Amino acid sequence: MRKWVLSGILASEETYLSHLEALLLPMKPLKAAATTSQPVLTSQQIETIFFKVPELYEIHKEFYDGLFPRVQQWSHQQRVGDLFQKLASQLGVYRAFVDNYGVAMEMAEKCCQANAQFAEISENLRARSNKDAKDPTTKNSLETLLYKPVDRVTRSTLVLHDLLKHTPASHPDHPLLQDALRISQNFLSSINEEITPRRQSMTVKKGEHRQLLKDSFMVELVEGARKLRHVFLFTDLLLCTKLKKQSGGKTQQYDCKWYIPLTDLSFQMVDESEAVPNIPLVPDEELDALKIKISQIKNDIQREKRANKGSKATERLKKKLSEQESLLLLMSPSMAFRVHSRNGKNYTFLISSDYERAEWRENIREQQKKCFKSFSLTSVELQMLTNSCVKLQTVHSIPLTINKEDDESPGLYGFLNVIVHSATGFKQSSNLYCTLEVDSFGYFVNKAKTRVYRDTAEPNWNEEFEIELEGSQTLRILCYEKCYNKTKIPKEDGESTDRLMGKGQVQLDPQALQDRDWQRTVIAMNGIEVKLSVKFNSREFSLKRMPSRKQTGVFGVKIAVVTKRERSKVPYIVRQCVEEIERRGMEEVGIYRVSGVATDIQALKAAFDVNNKDVSVMMSEMDVNAIAGTLKLYFRELPEPLFTDEFYPNFAEGIALSDPVAKESCMLNLLLSLPEANLLTFLFLLDHLKRVAEKEAVNKMSLHNLATVFGPTLLRPSEKESKLPANPSQPITMTDSWSLEVMSQVQVLLYFLQLEAIPAPDSKRQSILFSTEV
Numbered sequence: 204m205r206k207w208v209l210s211g212i213l214a215s216e217e218t219y220l221s222h223l224e225a226l227l228l229p230m231k232p233l234k235a236a237a238t239t240s241q242p243v244l245t246s247q248q249i250e251t252i253f254f255k256v257p258e259l260y261e262i263h264k265e266f267y268d269g270l271f272p273r274v275q276q277w278s279h280q281q282r283v284g285d286l287f288q289k290l291a292s293q294l295g296v297y298r299a300f301v302d303n304y305g306v307a308m309e310m311a312e313k314c315c316q317a318n319a320q321f322a323e324i325s326e327n328l329r330a331r332s333n334k335d336a337k338d339p340t341t342k343n344s345l346e347t348l349l350y351k352p353v354d355r356v357t358r359s360t361l362v363l364h365d366l367l368k369h370t371p372a373s374h375p376d377h378p379l380l381q382d383a384l385r386i387s388q389n390f391l392s393s394i395n396e397e398i399t400p401r402r403q404s405m406t407v408k409k410g411e412h413r414q415l416l417k418d419s420f421m422v423e424l425v426e427g428a429r430k431l432r433h434v435f436l437f438t439d440l441l442l443c444t445k446l447k448k449q450s451g452g453k454t455q456q457y458d459c460k461w462y463i464p465l466t467d468l469s470f471q472m473v474d475e476s477e478a479v480p481n482i483p484l485v486p487d488e489e490l491d492a493l494k495i496k497i498s499q500i501k502n503d504i505q506r507e508k509r510a511n512k513g514s515k516a517t518e519r520l521k522k523k524l525s526e527q528e529s530l531l532l533l534m535s536p537s538m539a540f541r542v543h544s545r546n547g548k549n550y551t552f553l554i555s556s557d558y559e560r561a562e563w564r565e566n567i568r569e570q571q572k573k574c575f576k577s578f579s580l581t582s583v584e585l586q587m588l589t590n591s592c593v594k595l596q597t598v599h600s601i602p603l604t605i606n607k608e609d610d611e612s613p614g615l616y617g618f619l620n621v622i623v624h625s626a627t628g629f630k631q632s633s634n635l636y637c638t639l640e641v642d643s644f645g646y647f648v649n650k651a652k653t654r655v656y657r658d659t660a661e662p663n664w665n666e667e668f669e670i671e672l673e674g675s676q677t678l679r680i681l682c683y684e685k686c687y688n689k690t691k692i693p694k695e696d697g698e699s700t701d702r703l704m705g706k707g708q709v710q711l712d713p714q715a716l717q718d719r720d721w722q723r724t725v726i727a728m729n730g731i732e733v734k735l736s737v738k739f740n741s742r743e744f745s746l747k748r749m750p751s752r753k754q755t756g757v758f759g760v761k762i763a764v765v766t767k768r769e770r771s772k773v774p775y776i777v778r779q780c781v782e783e784i785e786r787r788g789m790e791e792v793g794i795y796r797v798s799g800v801a802t803d804i805q806a807l808k809a810a811f812d813v814n815n816k817d818v819s820v821m822m823s824e825m826d827v828n829a830i831a832g833t834l835k836l837y838f839r840e841l842p843e844p845l846f847t848d849e850f851y852p853n854f855a856e857g858i859a860l861s862d863p864v865a866k867e868s869c870m871l872n873l874l875l876s877l878p879e880a881n882l883l884t885f886l887f888l889l890d891h892l893k894r895v896a897e898k899e900a901v902n903k904m905s906l907h908n909l910a911t912v913f914g915p916t917l918l919r920p921s922e923k924e925s926k927l928p929a930n931p932s933q934p935i936t937m938t939d940s941w942s943l944e945v946m947s948q949v950q951v952l953l954y955f956l957q958l959e960a961i962p963a964p965d966s967k968r969q970s971i972l973f974s975t976e977v
Contacts, residue, residue, distance in 0.1 A: 206274065209270065222343070225330035251303070259352055284377070291383040294386065329341070346590050413438055417597075422536050422553040436563075444457040457592050485534040538560060540552040561706055615711050617741040622735065623735060641675040641679070641711075655685045666801070675711060676710065680735070681703060684701060721736045758811070763878060779811075780833055792902055808836060870954060892913065907953060909952075910949045
């Protein structure tokens with residue numbers, strides 16, 4: 204391990220020396236030119252910009268030349284402590300460099316502006332690449348290279364920590380390395396306060412500082428195409444960049460796409476009469492296919508790791524995973540965030556969460572209060588600003604699973620029950636509601652919405668929702684004022700005119716939620732406080748179909764028992780719920796996807812179980828999402844799925860067939876083999892779901908969305924062959940094999956939804972199916 208650590212240090216030193224050499228390379232000709240009648244820079248300017256660079260090069264060259272042969276002739280007794288001790292004793296040269304760094308950067312910027320020749324030189328400094336790179340040299344800017352020693356000194360202690368960890372206390376090197384670490388730590392703590400602000404800011408005119416306030420990866424819509432961008436909000440401007448592709452040892456670099464001074468920026472207002480630019484939406488089927496691929500690749504990676512095969516295969520799979528996850532993040536956002544520049548140009552970003560959109564707007568508006576003058580950047584200033592983004596960025600990678608550490612929680616998989624109790628802190632009475640978002644596959648999705656509480660400053664919703672989690676780590680809550688008079692309010696971004704009053708979030712801690720008890724919490728947002736309770740059920744518990752102990756009700760009772768008792772072909776509960784939804788829920792946005800209030804669902808469940816004669820009156824007074832939730836709950840609580848345990852494996856195999864003719868024959872034969880009550884109930888439901896999808900333009904529920912909601916409910920078997928671990932933050936293999944199974948269930952239902960007609964097995968059943976009275 205010592206040898207491996209030292210080999211890594213050698214490789215790092217080699218790269219650092221090549222950067223210092225690249226700085227020294229223009230120094231000689233610049234010095235020579237300084238004595239002529241046409242100097243590029245004066246001797247004083249050269250001394251300021253390249254201050255202490257030659258000395259740093261000599262120190263590290265001596266260290267490298269001393270370390271290299273010792274690592275080459277390695278043995279357990281080999282000593283290197285004296286070299287590190289000497290290097291630590293020369294840190295005073297870094298003190299001088301760091302003290303001069305700000306002056307050097309200002310001088311370099313002024314010289315670039317005053318002299319085009321030097322500006323050209325400073326953007327095209329060539330450093331040696333590592334041996335494996337195709338290009339023998341890489342291009343770097345002067346600013347990037349001058350930052351290398353500052354960065355180097357902040358990392359010096361990390362190297363010594365690693366080396367000490369693998370050096371036995373009895374080894375002669377141990378006390379020398381400890382001494383070197385002590386010197387480095389003392390030195391670092393003395394200059395850290397000076398370095399930190401420099402890493403977060405960039406010098407602009409008259410000693411002011413342009414601070415980075417926020418940055419993140421976003422999707423920009425460019426002429427109908429989705430492009431991944433890294434967006435930076437500074438104290439005086441918004442900068443949109445593209446991350447350049449890296450090759451052979453090159454450091455990360457950005458290309459500027461555009462920038463807007465904050466004084467010139469406004470949020471595009473879309474009037475009702477104006478045409479809102481269409482956002483090209485990616486079909487849900489495509490997004491789902493990507494999720495299936497991602498889950499399959501994750502499974503393959505885990506299999507490779509367990510088999511301890513070579514890392515090359517794993518690396519190939521990781522690259523593939525990164526590509527698919529990037530594609531998913533690029534394709535999934537659909538919420539517009541538009542910015543307008545005073546020069547007439549408009550730019551559109553696509554965001555998956557209203558929370559993030561509101562956050563960007565708030566940060567920009569807050570900063571605009573402090574900005575008074577417009578300005579424009581020269582090409583050199585813009586280049587320097589873009590180069591500085593490499594070290595200023597706070598978000599270093601796209602939020603992909605591939606970028607997570609192995610020991611990082613993969614998130615929670617299962618069901619989260621959330622009660623939204625009440626809210627306080629509103630200044631005046633209004634019509635208020637909340638929405639809930641959770642993260643899934645790297646982006647946030649809206650999962651539930653409370654009813655509108657009218658004319659109050661202290662709403663008491665007390666509504667419970669059940670939200671499915673797929674690797675989720677955060678729950679977000681957004682509080683809105685419902686605006687009923689929509690004609691007078693100009694739409695911003697072509698979105699809903701409801702006003703966002705506040706937003707907040709809570710981390711979903713697997714340890715805290717593991718005991719499956721209610722946890723109360725208060726989320727503070729913008730002077731408002733919202734009271735919540737949350738409870739989590741991992742998949743181990745949520746997957747079980749529990750037969751009812753009372754066979755007199757309908758929930759948890761076999762469907763054949765219920766239909767026989769009722770003397771009906773389709774259970775009364777299914778007919779009643781479908782009838783009510785078709786009466787007033789067909790145009791409800793997100794019908795079957797948006798959660799209903801849990802207390803209403805439980806009240807309906809109890810009423811159906813005791814055969815309450817007033818159930819139809821109850822339903823007419825309830826929110827239609829609660830009725831949709833009751834229907835889903837009925838199918839979920841069947842002791843055996845509608846597609847039966849016996850046939851489930853066959854349906855899973857049938858949907859995987861490649862030949863469309865064989866697939867259709869197999870799937871139809873399996874379907875018509877179901878018990879009569881199961882088949883007729885399914886065909887009745889199928890007919891209803893197709894009618895719901897016909898209203899997709901209004902309710903936003905496509906056949907695919909409906910299959911996603913109902914697939915696991917109708918197909919998930921009552922007993923799992925695989926034993927699920929009790930820990931909610933399960934290993935990735937389990938969560939992804941589960942995801943693959945769910946996606947298979949969705950595909951089965953989607954297949955039947957997309958079939959134009961399903962032949963009935965005999966005339967008797969046909970007459971039942973197509974009669975007006977079931």
